[in-house]
Amino acid sequence: MKDKAVNAGVTAQTGFELQRNCALLLILDDYTSYKDKSFFVCIEHQDDFLFAFTTNDHKTLQEVYTYQSKNKSGSIWTINADFGEIITKILGTGTNLIQDNMSKTNDYKHKLTFVSNTDMSLKYNPNDEEKGEGKEPVSIKVNEMNEIQSFKSLHSDIRNKINSSVKDYCKKNTKKFDEDEFNNLTLQWVDFPKTANKQREALIGLMHSKFPHVVDPKASIELFIELFRNVEQTYNQGDIASLLDESKRLYAEDLKATLDIIEKEQRTYEKWRNHAETFAPTFKIPLLVQESAKDKIRETFEYLKDLNNLDHKKIQKFIYDNDYRAKYYSLVEIFKGYVSEIRESERINLNDIDIFFTCLCVYVEFYDKGNL
Structure with missing residues (x-):
């Protein structure tokens, strides 16, 4: 039945x-x-x-x-x-x-x-x-x-x-x-x-x-x-x-923050895509990482949200304190400067590729807030 x-x-x-x-x-x-x-x-x-x-x-x-x-x-x-x-x-x-x-x-x-x-x-x-x-x-x-x-x-x-x-x-x-x-x-x-x-x-x-x-x-x-x-x-x-x-509430601020994360990831990916031909050889980024750059960027933003990821927080603070747009004449020079000087001045347990992607995400977050 x-x-x-x-x-x-x-x-x-x-x-x-x-x-x-x-x-x-x-x-x-x-x-x-x-x-x-x-x-x-x-x-x-x-x-x-x-x-x-x-x-x-x-x-x-x-x-x-x-x-x-x-x-x-x-x-x-x-x-x-x-x-x-x-x-x-x-x-x-x-x-x-x-x-x-x-x-x-x-x-x-x-x-x-x-x-x-x-x-x-x-x-x-x-x-x-x-x-x-x-x-x-x-x-x-x-x-x-x-x-x-x-x-x-x-x-x-x-x-x-x-x-x-x-x-x-x-x-x-x-x-x-x-x-x-x-x-x-x-x-x-x-x-x-x-x-x-x-x-x-x-x-x-x-x-x-x-x-x-x-x-x-x-x-x-x-x-x-x-x-x-x-x-x-x-x-x-x-x-x-x-x-x-309040435990049952999803605030407008949470929704707006989610959209903000989505848009920051998008701006960062666009920045990568527009400059990948110079970024990739400069920072020796393997083809496999290039092909999964979208996932790499999303993963990096997740690390930046986590207060326990001290290396990412150090990089974030360094870039916030140092706006290199007035110091260098191109984006590739800006990121070369960031990766080099962060490596020299901070104790960071990340490889250069991870440092580069963290710099890219933080740079877009702080200094590149224009429309896509």
Whole structure:
């Protein structure tokens, strides 16, 4: 006999992947509107994921966007019992946000979104009595032609039908809901594949289109996913979802720092690629290392982030203290000077190739911050 439970774990994991991937999709797709704001992201906290916009000290809420994300295989969303259950939980999130202990500004507000990569077909069909009263069928779809639909802007008959589905669910399950939260409800369709692997491919494509200067969008997406994974696997403390729980937060600064790392690696790789013909023979860099220069640069930046790598920190400080752009007439002369004088003045347990790549990364970080 077939047992639906055998794939429950796989199904749950796919759902978790969708939550995280969908959050990343929304950030990358509209990064220009996020990048200058103070906010943090939470996964599996109050709702599937949320964006909390705060004052600069992250202590006071100004606005919260919550998202309930759902896959639906082989069909579309309609106004039925399942839909009523989902909307009930989303409305409950609004109530929980109001009751959350985190401080709020006087003009605080929140938006509650049901987001899915499956079409939504919202229909109202009048019965015979209603037809006699002049009622007519009403239908609206949330899909690629109509991606975002606020509850307030829906036809009144569709609003009433959704309201009834919520009331039916609450009656059967002895639940309560705040009807005012309907005013904060939004339905959203996203152009996103069903499987986690395809979702990653879509994110890589989005990274390429939104950040065309990034040479390795795949590695960049993996870096972001790892960043999200750190908070999505953190338990809500005391089994209570509180926005004051800092362990569940991924700050805007973390996202910006990740993009900064990606862009620094890209600028460094471009600098290497543009001057490899002179750098390689000057510093006797073997062909094998040349061919893997991108990995070498990424590895070097990782070493520079680690405070325990004292040799890399010594080189970083030396270059910060010594700007050779006014001393030498070409990049190759600058790096020859750095490698030679660092070797003479510092006790460094790195070979000349590693010193060169560290100098290259640090030079770009400190002195070459222009556009690619």
